[in-house]
Structure formats: structure tokens, C-alpha cells
Amino acid sequence: MIEQVLFAGFTHRPAVELAERLAALLPRKINKVFFSDNGSTSVEIAMKVAIQYWHNKGKKSKQKFMAFKGGYHGDTFGAMSVGFSSGFYEPFKDLVNDSFFFDFPENWSGNNQIEECEKQSLDQAQQIIKKNKEQIAAVILEPLIQGAGGMKMCRPIYLDKLLRMFRDAGIIIIFDEVMTGFGRTGKMFALNHLKEYPDIVCLAKSLTGGYIPLAATIFDEKIHDEFVNNDFKKTFLHGHTFTANPVACSAALASLDLYDKDKTFEKIKSINKIHKVCMLELSKHCKISKVRILGSIAAFDFNEINAKYGSHDGEKLKSIFLNNGLLLRPIGNTIYLMPPFCIKKSTLLKCYEKLNEILQ
Numbered sequence: 001m002i003e004q005v006l007f008a009g010f011t012h013r014p015a016v017e018l019a020e021r022l023a024a025l026l027p028r029k030i031n032k033v034f035f036s037d038n039g040s041t042s043v044e045i046a047m048k049v050a051i052q053y054w055h056n057k058g059k060k061s062k063q064k065f066m067a068f069k070g071g072y073h074g075d076t077f078g079a080m081s082v083g084f085s086s087g088f089y090e091p092f093k094d095l096v097n098d099s100f101f102f103d104f105p106e107n108w109s110g111n112n113q114i115e116e117c118e119k120q121s122l123d124q125a126q127q128i129i130k131k132n133k134e135q136i137a138a139v140i141l142e143p144l145i146q147g148a149g150g151m152k153m154c155r156p157i158y159l160d161k162l163l164r165m166f167r168d169a170g171i172i173i174i175f176d177e178v179m180t181g182f183g184r185t186g187k188m189f190a191l192n193h194l195k196e197y198p199d200i201v202c203l204a205k206s207l208t209g210g211y212i213p214l215a216a217t218i219f220d221e222k223i224h225d226e227f228v229n230n231d232f233k234k235t236f237l238h239g240h241t242f243t244a245n246p247v248a249c250s251a252a253l254a255s256l257d258l259y260d261k262d263k264t265f266e267k268i269k270s271i272n273k274i275h276k277v278c279m280l281e282l283s284k285h286c287k288i289s290k291v292r293i294l295g296s297i298a299a300f301d302f303n304e305i306n307a308k309y310g311s312h313d314g315e316k317l318k319s320i321f322l323n324n325g326l327l328l329r330p331i332g333n334t335i336y337l338m339p340p341f342c343i344k345k346s347t348l349l350k351c352y353e354k355l356n357e358i359l360q
Contacts, residue, residue, distance in 0.1 A: 004241070004242060004245050004246065004247075006239070006241060006243075007035065007239065007240075007243040007244045008239055011244075012244070012246050012249075014244075014246045014249035014250045014253060015035065015244040015246070015249050017249075017253055018033075018216075018244075018249045018252050018253055019033040019035075019216075021253065021256055022203070022216060022218060023218070025188055025189070026189070026191075026201060026218060027191070027192075027197050028197055028220070029220050029221040029222070030197070030198070030199075030200075030201060030218055030219065030220050031218070031221065032218065032219040032220075032221060032223070032224035033216050033217075033218050033219075034049075034216065034217045034218070034219070034236075034238075035214070035215070035216050035243050035244035035249075036215045036216070036217065036240055036243055037213045037214060037215055037240060037242050037243070037245070037248075038074075038204055038213055038215050039073075039074050039176075039178035039179075039202065039204035039205060039215055040073070040074025040075050040076040040079045041074075041076065041215055041240070042178060042202040042203060042204050042215040042216065042217045043073045043074050043076075043078065043079045043082075043140070043174075043176055043178070043202050043217075044074070044076045044077075044078045044079055045202075045217040045238060046138075046140070046174045046176075046200045046202050046217050047065065047078040047079075047082070047137075047138070047140070047174070048078070048236070048238060049200070049217070049219065049223065049227075049236060050065075050137045050138035050172045050174065050200070051063050051137050052227070052234075052236060053137075053172065053223055053226050053227075054137055056226045056227065056229075056234045057226060059134075061134055061135055062134065062135060062136060062137040063097075063135065063137055064097070064098070064099060064100060064132065064135040064136050064137060065081070065082050065097075065099045065100070065136070065137060065138055065139065065140055066099065066100045066101070066102065066125070066128060066129075066136055066138075066139040066140075066166075066171070067082040067083070067085075067099055067100075067101055067139065067140050067141065068101065068102065068103075068104040068141060068142070068146065068149075069085045069101045069102065069103055069104055070085055070086055070104055070146055070149035070150070070152070071083050071085070071086060071104070071140075071141070071142055071146055071149055071176075072086045072088070072142070072146070072147060072148035072149055073140060073142070073176050074178075075088075077092075077095065077096060078097075080092060080096050081096040081097040081098070081099050082099050082140050084096055084099065084101075085101045086148065086149055087309070088148075100128045100132060100136070102121055102124035102125045102128060103117070103120060103121040103124055104121065104146060104149070104152060104154060105117035105118040105120070105121045105154055105155075105158060106146075106152040106153060106154060106290075106292075107153055107154055107155050107292065108153070108289075108290040108291055108292045109290075109291045109292065109293075110291075111290075114155065118154075118155070118158040118161075121158070121162075122158075122161060122162060122165065125162060125165060125166075126165060129165070129166075129169050129171070133169055133170075133171075136169075136171055137171075137172060138171060138172035138173065138174050138199075138200075139166050139171055139172070139173055139174065140174040140175075140176055141159075141173070141174070141175060141176065141198075142175075142176050142177075142179065142180065143159060143175050143176075143177065143180060143190035143191055143193075143194070143198075144156065144159065144180060144185055144190045144193060144294065145179070145180055145184075145185065145190070145294060145297065147179040147180075148331065149331075150299075150331050150332060150334045151292070151297065151299035151331065151334055151336040152292075153292045153294055153299075156193045156194055159194055159196075160194055160195050160196045163194070163196035163197075163198070164196055167196065172199050172200065172223070173197075173198040173199050173200070174198060174199070174200040174201075174202065175189075175190070175191055175198040175200070175201045175202065176202045177189050177190055177191070177201055177202060177203055178202055178203065178204045178205050178215075179205060181201075181203050181204075181205070181206060181207070182203075182205075182206035182207065182255075183206070183259070183264060183265065183268055183295065183296070183341065184206070184295055184296055184297055184338065185294050185295040185297070186265075186268055186269070186272060186294065186295030186296070187295070188259075189201070199219070199220040199222070199223055200217060200218070200219050200220065200223065201217070201218045202215070202216075202217050203215060203216045203217075203218065204216075206255075207252050207255070208248055208251040208252045208255055209251065209252075209254075209255035209258070211251050211255075212245070212247060212248040212251045213242075213248065214245065214248035214249065214251070214252055262341075262342075264341050267341050267342070268295055268296050268341060270345065271295075271296045271339060271341070271343065271348065272293065272295060272296065274345065274348050274349065274352075275293045275296075275298035275337070276293060278348075278349070278352035279291050279293065279298055279300065281352075281356070282300070282352065282355065282356055282359070283300075285356060285359075285360055286302070286356065286359040286360055287302070287303045287304050287359075288300040288301060288302055288303065288359070289301045289303055296338060296339060296341065297336065297337070297338050298336065298337045298338075299334055299335065299336035299337070300334070300335060300336075301333050301334055301335075302317075302330070302333050302334075302335050302359060303333065304359075305317060305330070305333045306332070306333065307332045307333040308332055309331060309332045311332065313333075314330040314331075314332060314333070317330050317335075317358075318330055320358055321358065324354050324358060325354065326351060326354055326355065326358075328355075335355075337351065339351070
């Protein structure tokens, strides 16, 4: 272990080993790793690189982004601009760049209109591309699940169609896997559920198992190669004091080791089965709707409280959960469970039992 040094012209073994491990987990040629320290910064780096990529190629007009309505990508200025439709950033509306937003076709158990919603979303995206292609640098998406936007889920078949549309248009695809990465969806990354892949992947949160801040933005080789040039102006001039902190990189390596050692994905399958059984039981006794489950994540809408984020009802329910030993935070009227992979079966069942009692 070594103390922190500025990661500019230097490297160290934990960073090299972690970069190699991450690249081996990702498909195709997504293997060029840029370390930072949090999810917002990971997204910010992806957006800056997307703009400079086109700038380096002489296409300086490509500075806009596309994103889902209701998406959340962090709280720095670039991240706010592609998450503005979430409604969190009204005080900054005159300071963030305008982005192009289109509908997220949320799906849930028993949704009979999903194909119609997906078609509408695809049509919206196509119209935006047709009209603004020469301005669009990239599209940024939370694959399969919108986190802070309400744990909304979409179908892989839809996302593959959408990605092919962007690929055909020559638009860079950024996946924000800060929340979905490292097993949450039942696979190592949400992109592993898909046939089409992104050009850039943003990772953070669970990278170190949640113990130490660390993030990574990982690029396809074709993106990286546009910055390898003797012209200094084409260099990506971005850095942080604690980029690739050796302690954080070592923690990430130890965390990755546990996936095989502890048979983590078997535990995730067990959590998923409990979600399905308990959600069915919960729906018999409580006024809930839009049940959706993917991997270790389960969510539903509770129809007895105000749907607005930050409402009095939601805050009151959060306090009731805490007083009953449940660390649950409603997003509007959406209640979700995202338990740690190490949770015992008996503990998760008790959580649902208590949840049932409270919601009745």
C-alpha cells in the first residue's frame, strides 16, 4: 500500500490491476479506464469526453445530449443538465445547458400498454435525432432502471431497439451504471442483459462495496484513440487529487474477489425469488400497484400517499419505517427494496412481514 500521489504521469499496481479487472468484465473493446471519485464526476467525465471527441474530429457543433425524461445522473452541472427533467434543479435552470429529453417507457407486472408506450418513446427519439443530429454529441441512459426517478424499469427488447437507433445515427452511447452496476440487476452490469452495447460506461457506488469513494469511466477504444495525438490540444485535460486512490483501488479489488468467493450471484437469485413471492403476498393485502422486480431490486407504488417527491406523506412514512427498524426511503409514492447481497433469508422475510403490517 502506498500513500496518495497525483495520478498524472504516475501509476501504481492497485490501479493497474483494477483497470485490468474492470476491462475484463466489460464487453467488446470497452477497456480504457479513467478513475475518479464519485458518480456525478464519472458522468461529468463521460460528457466532457463525448464533446471533446467530436471537437477533436472537427465537429465542434456537437455539444448537446439526449436523455430519458425523469432520469437522474448526479448533481454537478453537466450531470444536472441531462437530469433536469427530474425536477430537482429548478434554481439552476438558467445555468445548465439544454438537453433533448424523450419518454421512458416504464414497465411493470401486468402492463398491457407497454408496446404502445415503447413505440411512442422510439418515435420521439427518432424525431429528435432527425431534427438535431448535427448538434448531438451523445445520449446518456440509466440502463433498464431509473433510480432516483422512481425505480422505474423498462424492457431489454426496447432498449436494444433504441441503442440500434443511436448506433445507426453515429451518436455516442453513455451508460450510467452507477446504481445498476455490480450485480444489482442480477448480472454484473445492466448492459449484460442486452445485445447492443454502449461506448462509455460510468461506474461508482458499489465499486468498492460502498466502503471508500471511487468511480471509473470506461471507454471504447475508438473513443480513446481520438485523444492519442502529438497535438497537446487534443489531450483530455481533466484530473482530481484523489484519482485512483491506492487504498480505494485495493478495496475495489477485494470487493470484486468476493463475487466468486461468496457466490454472490447465487445470493442475488435467492433475493429475487423472495421478492417475487413476498410481492405477490403484499399485493393481496395492501393497496399497491405497478409491481416491478429485477435482480435484487423490487419496487411498487403505494396508492395511499401523495405521489410527489418530498411530500409530507412520504416523509411521514419514512419515519414510520425507521421507527420499525426498516431503512427504506420512499421516492414519492414508490417504495423500493434494494437489500445488501449478504442479507439473510430470514431477515428479508421479516422486512416484508413488517412492511405488510405497516402498509395495512
